[in-house]
Each structure stands twice: as structure tokens, then as C-alpha cells.
Amino acid sequence: IWADVLGYVRKNISEVEYHTWFAPVKNLGVQDGALVIGVRNSFAQEWFRKHYLELLEDALRALGAQNPQVSFQVLPAAQDALLLPSDPPPAPPGRPPGRPPAGGPPTGLPTENRKTLNPKYTFENFVVGPNNNLAHAAALAVAESPGKAYNPLFIYGDVGLGKTHLMHAVGHYIMERFPEKRIEYVSTESFTNELINAIRDDKTTQFRNRYRSVDLLLVDDIQFLAGKERTQEEFFHTFNALYENHKQIILSSDRPPKDIQTLEGRLRSRFEWGLITDIQSPEFETRVAILKMNAEHNRIDIPQEVLELIARQVTSNIRELEGALMRVVAFASLNSVPFSRAVAAKALSNVFAPQEVKVEMMDVLRSTAAHFNMPPDVIRGSGRVREVVVPRQVAMYLIRELTDHSLPEIGQFFGRDHSTVMHAVSKVTEQLGKDPNLTASVDALRRHLQDVEDEE
Numbered sequence: 001i002w003a004d005v006l007g008y009v010r011k012n013i014s015e016v017e018y019h020t021w022f023a024p025v026k027n028l029g030v031q032d033g034a035l036v037i038g039v040r041n042s043f044a045q046e047w048f049r050k051h052y053l054e055l056l057e058d059a060l061r062a063l064g065a066q067n068p069q070v071s072f073q074v075l076p077a078a079q080d081a082l083l084l085p086s087d088p089p090p091a092p093p094g095r096p097p098g099r100p101p102a103g104g105p106p107t108g109l110p111t112e113n114r115k116t117l118n119p120k121y122t123f124e125n126f127v128v129g130p131n132n133n134l135a136h137a138a139a140l141a142v143a144e145s146p147g148k149a150y151n152p153l154f155i156y157g158d159v160g161l162g163k164t165h166l167m168h169a170v171g172h173y174i175m176e177r178f179p180e181k182r183i184e185y186v187s188t189e190s191f192t193n194e195l196i197n198a199i200r201d202d203k204t205t206q207f208r209n210r211y212r213s214v215d216l217l218l219v220d221d222i223q224f225l226a227g228k229e230r231t232q233e234e235f236f237h238t239f240n241a242l243y244e245n246h247k248q249i250i251l252s253s254d255r256p257p258k259d260i261q262t263l264e265g266r267l268r269s270r271f272e273w274g275l276i277t278d279i280q281s282p283e284f285e286t287r288v289a290i291l292k293m294n295a296e297h298n299r300i301d302i303p304q305e306v307l308e309l310i311a312r313q314v315t316s317n318i319r320e321l322e323g324a325l326m327r328v329v330a331f332a333s334l335n336s337v338p339f340s341r342a343v344a345a346k347a348l349s350n351v352f353a354p355q356e357v358k359v360e361m362m363d364v365l366r367s368t369a370a371h372f373n374m375p376p377d378v379i380r381g382s383g384r385v386r387e388v389v390v391p392r393q394v395a396m397y398l399i400r401e402l403t404d405h406s407l408p409e410i411g412q413f414f415g416r417d418h419s420t421v422m423h424a425v426s427k428v429t430e431q432l433g434k435d436p437n438l439t440a441s442v443d444a445l446r447r448h449l450q451d452v453e454d455e456e
């Protein structure tokens, strides 16, 4: 039953979420009629109560429980003092979560579609930006008039940019509006494996009937057809049968048809019959919007500046972007700290280039020196004139604010004792808002030190 519960949960939340929260839990069996789940600490316990109780009850209900009850118990502290979420595993290529392994049910009744289409991959959940608006518009056009707008629709782009999401979105859209339509989603990998099995078991007729009788065929990661002659041959006939009957075909690939090596010419030309559209890496604003939507979906209240920091860290792959958000959420909740830029930077420091966000004392010194136009060693030197003292105090103040170093450590860095640092910090604090020059300098330096240059 525990495996079934986990299976149910997994189908209903994202992979990263699942791995962040459910991978480390323990099944403690049934006590007093309630399923008891062991979690790592009281924060996780609170988190589960708030976010996953209903889902777990649903899971039990789906498994036949009349009056499902779930409770969470904190496990005795293990040696895992460092509360970092486990890394999400690499996604299996071309197979969305929830997709049964290759060679699954042999026939696709319309209701089966629900199992192969990820419920989260809808148009509503798809953030449109300059990077994907053409692909989105084409997919929507196809969804509104399948077989009539563009056939086939060929979507290409790098991994993790939303190709599978868009294909499923078309599937959901058509399924809702035309419930009688038969929809088949398959990865090229599964298509190949199913064909191999069908040949082995002498069931090629069933295989053909299945794929040639659908209204909408979604074939993911078609670049994997390269070099597979028998599969190409079979797919060629499938394609023709559907195309001639005005059935909609959508294909995805990591590259355009002309760049798929060892693809038969007749297939390549067919892929080019309809519309070829691409998805590019999302711009900063789109990345922030995707994070925002994700946070709202997961009912996480997380400040804009933290989302922006995450969006700056992960620039190309949306799956990783979502993974980064989950990591920050898990880190903050497991350690019971509020979401802040510093917390986010810490949570991500193991995964993404830490030097980009971690502010070091040396950085502050160098930037301050450059700002005031003097060599760093002069700031650290023994000079007592105002021109040197003010930059020194600003540097101490900013180090105190932006790093985790203690007063004595900062003092040592400047060859002074902690009381000098304390004095500098209170001096600057006192002058902020009063002295416009000083305030402007501190603000400019803080912005410079905190914000990683945006690549756009």
C-alpha cells in the first residue's frame, strides 16, 4: 500500500517536489487506524501537514480507504545535520512523470489518455514569453482546429524548454473539447520499443491499428529516430495513414528536421510539410514569471527578489529552474528560516556556481576601493585622513551586512580589533539617510555587490 500511496503522490506533484519532500520520508506503518509517516524534523512535519495532508488522504481514498487518516511523526535525529534536500534525479529522456514504461497497455482507449498526459502540462500552466510565443501560438491553433491548421506541427528546442509540456497541452485541450477523439502520446523511445516487442510477439497488426486509428498523435523526441531504419519505415507508414485522413500529428525534437542525421529523406520532407517552430531559452522576465507561477501553484509565499535571484542563477533549462526553486523552499523550511536572498544563495551554492552570489570580504574591499578610486591596500592601511577613513568604514559596514563574518574576523581582515569595526558600523548606520553622498555610495555598492550581472 505504501508503494501505491507514493505512486499516487508522484503522479500528482512535480518530480522535483517529489524528490525534495517524499524521497526522504519513512513509512512507519499504521497506528490507531492512521497511516504514520516519518519526516526529518518538525519543520518538515509542519510542511507536510500544510501541503500534503489532503493529497495523502486522497491517495488513501483512491486505494479504497473509507475514512483515511494520516499523521506525521518526526524521526529521531539522524546524523544528517546538514539539512539539504536531496538532488532531483536527472529526468528520463522523453518520458514525462507518470508515463508507464514502454510496452504498457496495448490499446489506447480514450480514457487511457489521462494516464499518459501529465495533468500539469496544460496551456493555463504555460507561461508565454518572447522565447516561445510562436510555438505556443502554433500549438494553440492546432488545438483549436486539429488536422486543419498546421500538419504536422514540428516543435524543436533544447531539453527542458517546454516541448513536452506544449504537446500535452494540445492533448488536454482536445480531450476536453472533443472527448470522443482518440489521442496517443508516445516518446520515440517507447514507439521503438513497442515496435520491437510487436515484431517479436507477432503483433505488428495490433501495433499498426493502434497508431493508425488515432485522431491526434503526439510523438516526442523524434530525433531518436536517427539511425533506426525499421522504426523509420514503420513511422513513415503511420504518418502517411494519419496524414491522408487529416489526423493531426505533432512532433518534437531537439533540432530541426534538416539537422537530424541519418533520417530518411522522405521522412524529413514530410516533417517539413507543416509548420516548424522552435522554443528558445527563456529571458529573465519569463524565468521570473515561471517561478512565480510555480510558487503560487505550490502555495509558497516567496518574495520577488528571491525569485529574481533564482532566475539569475538558472538561465537555460526550465526543469532546473523549477528544481532550484524547490531546493530553496526545502532549505528554508527545513532550517526554519524565512526566504531571503542570502538563504536562496546558500541553498543553491552547492548546485550552481557559488562565486556568483557569495559576497566575500575581498569583493567588498575591491569594489569599495574602486568606487572611491583608491588602492585596496590604502583602505586597509593605517591612514587616518577622512578620505581613507570613510571608505574603510563603508567597506566594514558592507561586509558586516553582506557576509556572515563576525566582528573580530572583519577586524582581523583590516588589521584592527572588533571595536573599531563596531564603531564603523554604527557610524555608517547613523549617517545613512542623513549624508546623501554616503547613502548613494552605500546603495550603489550594495547593488553592485548583490546583483550578479544579468546576461541580457
Ligand code: ADP
Pocket: 120, 121, 125, 126, 127, 128, 132, 157, 158, 159, 160, 161, 162, 163, 164, 165, 166, 290, 318, 319, 322
Ligand atoms: P522539454 O520537453 O522541452 O525537454 P518539458 O516540456 O519537459 O521540456 O519542460 C520542462 C519543465 O519545464 C516542465 O516541468 C514544464 O512544465 C516546465 N516548463 C517549460 N516551459 C514552461 C513554460 N513556458 N511555462 C511554465 N512551465 C514550463
Ligand code: MG
Pocket: 094, 095, 160, 163, 164, 165, 220
Ligand atoms: Mg520532452
